[in-house]
Amino acid sequence: MPRGPRTRTNLLEATLVVAARDGYARATTRAIAEQAGVSEATIYRHFPDKLALFGSAVMHANAQVDEWFAGLPARAGEASVGDNLRECLHRLAGVKAEAIPLELAMLLDPELARSREEHLVAGADLTGPPAQLEAYLAAERSLGRLRGDVDPRTATLALLATLFTAAIGAGPTVDDCVELLVHGMLPPE
Amino acid sequence: MPRGPRTRTNLLEATLVVAARDGYARATTRAIAEQAGVSEATIYRHFPDKLALFGSAVMHANAQVDEWFAGLPARAGEASVGDNLRECLHRLAGVKAEAIPLELAMLLDPELARSREEHLVAGADLTGPPAQLEAYLAAERSLGRLRGDVDPRTATLALLATLFTAAIGAGPTVDDCVELLVHGMLPPE
Amino acid sequence: MPRGPRTRTNLLEATLVVAARDGYARATTRAIAEQAGVSEATIYRHFPDKLALFGSAVMHANAQVDEWFAGLPARAGEASVGDNLRECLHRLAGVKAEAIPLELAMLLDPELARSREEHLVAGADLTGPPAQLEAYLAAERSLGRLRGDVDPRTATLALLATLFTAAIGAGPTVDDCVELLVHGMLPPE
Amino acid sequence: MPRGPRTRTNLLEATLVVAARDGYARATTRAIAEQAGVSEATIYRHFPDKLALFGSAVMHANAQVDEWFAGLPARAGEASVGDNLRECLHRLAGVKAEAIPLELAMLLDPELARSREEHLVAGADLTGPPAQLEAYLAAERSLGRLRGDVDPRTATLALLATLFTAAIGAGPTVDDCVELLVHGMLPPE
DNA sequence: CATGAATGAGTGTTCATTCAT
């Protein structure tokens, strides 16, 4: 890997590490540069400002699951809905474990509300994994494998919200919460 | 109301307003003092530091629903579980609307993790409304009005997680998300 | 003792205690009021400002030795010069032990240079104990009990300077330092 | 001289200038930065905090006389003791004139008592010029050029104490005070 | 006489960002 892109990747991962370890408020340019082993000025060779760095870091983390989620809607009808959803959340919670704190912090910032694009939730249309998840749920519903009165958008958000419990380190795992939702979404046998 | 306590209350409510409007990061002592119509120094006559102010603000917001939640466990068996839970979340989402951003932001801060006491979720034992909610669910389960394999703690956290969707202003309401969970928790008819 | 003057005395002594214990920089109105067991506002019932409080505190401490020093010049010719000087410094170091830090700190402050009146050293004329000490030395010199080339003003300052060693807690006692000076001031036998 | 070190030196000298001119209490980071012609933030690129700046400033001033004092003990037996001591104090008073107010102020601060290392006086062992002066006096005493009952440590502190008279701008010069001490230390002819 | 409440001016310190090298 050539030097330029490697430094860029270092910075993205350093951002995720610092935000997950020290919290959003302490994810300063200084801490990130130190974690990446470069100078602060180097950040600005690769990103126009701190916000762009954070946004890119979240996208970078998402990229690892994007591929799997891209194929998700096509799997409607396969296996069982419960297993599929469990795997969805499991992947999101596991692979993006370090990205969630940063993502939530950005989500909570009203000033950042406008630049939400590739993030967890968008105002009108979902994108990335959430969008694929919504599409998958819609497909399953039209196959009759989901209760008819379940709104795919609502279900998607409810499922994603369970990731929040992981971010704050509460006792039960994400899996436990998902279980409850799955029960509520499946059609009566 | 005498002058001292009134200023204190002003500050608590100004803190909630600013945090909800401008975000946690921009809830500076300056902005809060301005919102409250007092000087910054006045903050420090009423609270030892900013963290204590924030903690007190969250407690102040919680106090408004604490009374209602205190009577919640005793209502197990009355009305329907679904209606009760819907009212719970409705009250939390409605009355504490302005406190949620602050509460979540504090929850996400690893350095604040130790001083979590009267907040949304505590490591081992829940306190405040969440604790009452957990007790209520346990009571309903022993009445057979809840599926036996539902863990009250898990269900509590899953329900509270739906409040997150309100904080980020996503489309569906909290009520919609709660509906799904309720379906998953009720025993088969 | 009536209530007013007692509070005033409390404040003067609290000032000396706090300055000696915590240093000049931490001798704030808050700390002094707390030590005295009164409110900060009470300070301003008894003194126009903090500077006046500090000046009065030094005078208050000096007052305890003023009486003895007033009779010092008249004792020229009695006992031995060495014993007399030793007693002088012993009294200053002992009785004013807690006042020295405050006095030195005020002396070192250029802005306070103008308001020096009843303090350790004044630009032109000495006052208080230092003035009496200077007068005593002049009297001894005219009696031939001091070397003729010893300048009373210089000797006074040199003796007082040894108090500085006490303030910083250095090993040797003031007595040890005075001994050296006495040797240098006595006439050849 | 490259840019970095030059700024650092500027800051050290600005610190001495401001402390000598305005007093320790008014030697704020703002005033020092202005005197040095840089921004306040620049201070923190060169020193971790204000205390480190002040400590370094005192060391910087001492460095100018350290070299001369390093060779002092080896000069025992040369010239006359009186001339040697006069030169010692003359150098300390002259070259470090601007450092003395800062050094004394730090010495008087009880909270700084622990970080005293390269300063005027240390609890157990002297360092820097004072240490060399003590060693020199011990050497002269073993040569019989000092009275046998003079303790080198005590004599050192007594000599250094005379510098205090310079700091407060009292009339007589340091030289005058030293003269008295020298008389008291020399052996009878 | 005493104080609880309030504050304007200031403190040391940190931040994201720029720029000459």
Place this chain on the structure above:
DNA sequence: TATGAATGAACACTCATTCAT
């Protein structure tokens, strides 16, 4: 490409002081 040096603006917090009660 990368960085050491620098900074304006902002931060949480403290100070001596005032005033209505």
